[in-house]
Amino acid sequence: MERRNEKLFSRKRSFTFGAYGGIDKFITGTESSCAESVGHSILDILDSPSSEAKPLTSATSSQKVTELFAIIEKLQYHHSFTASDPSLGPLVLSVCLEEEENRLRVILRMKECSLHGTFSVSLFQHFPTAVELAKMLCSSVSVSCFEPVSYLKAPELIMAFDEHRVSQNFKFGVLYQREGQLTEEDILGNNEESEEFLEFLSILGQTIKLQGFTGFRGGLDVSHGQTGDEAVFTSFHGREIMFHVATKLPFTEGDTQQLQRKRHIGNDIVALVYQEGHTPFISDVIRSHFLHCFIAVRRIKRESEGEGGDGGSFQVSITGREDVPPFGPPLPSPPIFTEGSVLREFLLTKLINAEISCYKAEKFSRLELRTRSSLLEALRSELSSRSQCMLRESTQSSIPLAEGGKGVPEGGGGFIENFKRAIRVRSHSFDTLGVPKKAGGVAGQRPKDGESDQTNRPDNGTEVKGQTSPQDDL
Template sequence: MERDGEAKIYHEFFRSRYHHSFIAVDPSLGPLVLSVCLEEEENKLRVILRMKECSLHGTFSLSLFTNMPSAVELAKRLCDKVTVPKFDVVSYLKAPVLITAFDEHRVSSNFKFGVLYQKEGQFTEEDILSNNEESEKFRDFLSILGDTIQLQGFTGFRGGLDVCHGQTGNEAVFTSFNGREIIFHVATKLPYTEADPQQLQRKRHIGNDIVALVYQEGQTPFLCDVIKSHFLHCFVVVRRVQREQEAGGVAYQVSVTAREDVPPFGPVIPDPPLFTDSLQLREFLLAKLINAEISCYKAEQFNRLELRTRSSLLESLHNELFTRSRCMMGDPSVAVAPPSESTRGPSEGSGGFIENFKRAIRVRSHSFETLGVPRKNAGNSSQKPKVDKDAESDSSGTTELKDQASPQEEI
């Protein structure tokens, strides 16, 4: 599976070693947070420079310097746009906790995915979302993904489903995979409203997922623009194929379609795209779904929102490190709220970086739920699905484009 390699660098290389962090406000770049670690056994310096748009990481051999370089010199080696004359030292003892929270704010151990059930002859969103009966073959497929759990009293990751009052149905499909908890919003298990052809109770959850899985019965193609959503950026389509007995019996055919601005992601779909082993199919689908969501966040719509969140968090981190360090140095002009006041909102005083961090994440989550981005017309390339020209006649109606290893680090 793929991961954000940048996010874990500080935790992996700095937290367990002696290191220093520095802060500054650049006239053009804004808040800067620099961390420097001396790796004596390899005679090198490891450096991270955090800016509003990104974090830069590098290692430098000590042989490059006559004397130990300053924070400014190291920052300029990573980014030549840095113009500050000096950095302030961070002396707050709990700074590593705050810095780690910032670096890893994009890392999630929980995922939620939609699951749509498409029967033969169903071409519209209304048809697909109105399915109530689950065939035995569909239930077999759900059992490959995970366990069917009762929502009432469920204590694992619930992905927005109600575990107290049954307002989002009684069951869901849940699994754990490589240390991650995954819940599936299965359309047929979400509440059905007889008088609502749009099935908004179901659309409310699946339409706000980033990636959805489509299980097909029959030969009806799935078109990615059938499900109208600002958020769904990728569909993984699975169809059960009955082969000759000597060829192995039941197999599952997999294809993928995504919006054009979603970067490619692995694992690569095999050729032919058929799975006969349920365990291999499960491993492939869960890795593919997780990697799909990671790549979707790099699409234009989500990337803009991420940059706003990052900018807000970095400014909050800088201010907190500055205030706490000045307080620790005995500066009487700096007042820091005691821990008992750390839950106050911004209008009631300083809530601390952790509270600001939580607030920014809540704002980002709220933005994902309510982001009113005008739907672009079909002629706009950013909304067009990726389609492999050699596979346009595929009966499933979807395929994989540029399905190669992502430039992200893999584990």
């Protein structure tokens, strides 16, 4: 049992940089391969084409989210094909002829990634076959033919798959650490909010009432008040962001672990930590399978401000697990921000980029590959079977129209929510504060709008003292 617990709480070493004197490994730029990852803009969320993509494709190596939706829109009227490659697995190919530009736009969906390319029609003496187009994007394709898709609702199913990893919405945790607080219990047990902390929250976004809120709720309850009365929300470059502020989540007397708070923050990928005083923040203090990066912010008074200064400068430091790839924007040197608007722009951009990079860490990339492969195989199988039904004379074996799209998740939730649901093997009782239910099975119905169904129970991503992890087998 002792070894099991050691395994449960073991993790890769993290690295802190910024305020504590470390080097920001995410922005040093010592390797040329990181050059595209350290810009000030928000990182690409879409899959990046592999190195096998041919140089005649005019598309860039990766597409930003806004560009992806434009591509999906252009592919509304397209022809699709499916195949099962002996080595690559399920393949779904979409081809669209853009007559005005005299070019072909092609997307090849594989279990590892989706490849996109555009090809000038003038390059070909005759229109290429589906196999030829697929090999232009990936030379490893070995199938001899593709099966055409004739199902009338195929575009909806394919778009749902394309969007399963693309989300315009994000949720981040916000922890409040006061002087002398070194444990998870101390930090999650804070109920009072100082004027300094409230001012910081106002930089992040607007405090909203959860009751009846119609924007992105980030897993919070907007109907029954089970996750508190207020939250902090903002819109940023077309993205909606909900902050899980620990002090605004429900507090339970007698619960040292504060599971009602931790089941949200422990389920986030990235969290902000606002520090008052000089007590350092150690990332391992917060036990979670999902949290991979923390951004700590502390208000300071610089020597140049003198006695008359308002102490409005903010010092930023960042710590992340070592398998999280580099991401921008870089911390300034020194990592000090004197204007709230500049701090806001930096923090929100860094938070989004941090989450996107965390998805490439070992745990998430492994889970993503498993989930994506399963979803792609389900898509290929459904497109194939429904296309065959469309071509048959008899309708006895046809699949009811009302069942269309059932096998593919709704877009907008991101792959992280998909595999959270896929790996959930048991539920926890909300009322009993984390005591496992004896009845097995998956609890709850699938949430709407791709959001996490966190309203009624602690999430399995949270490590709870005295309990074994439902993810030990991953």
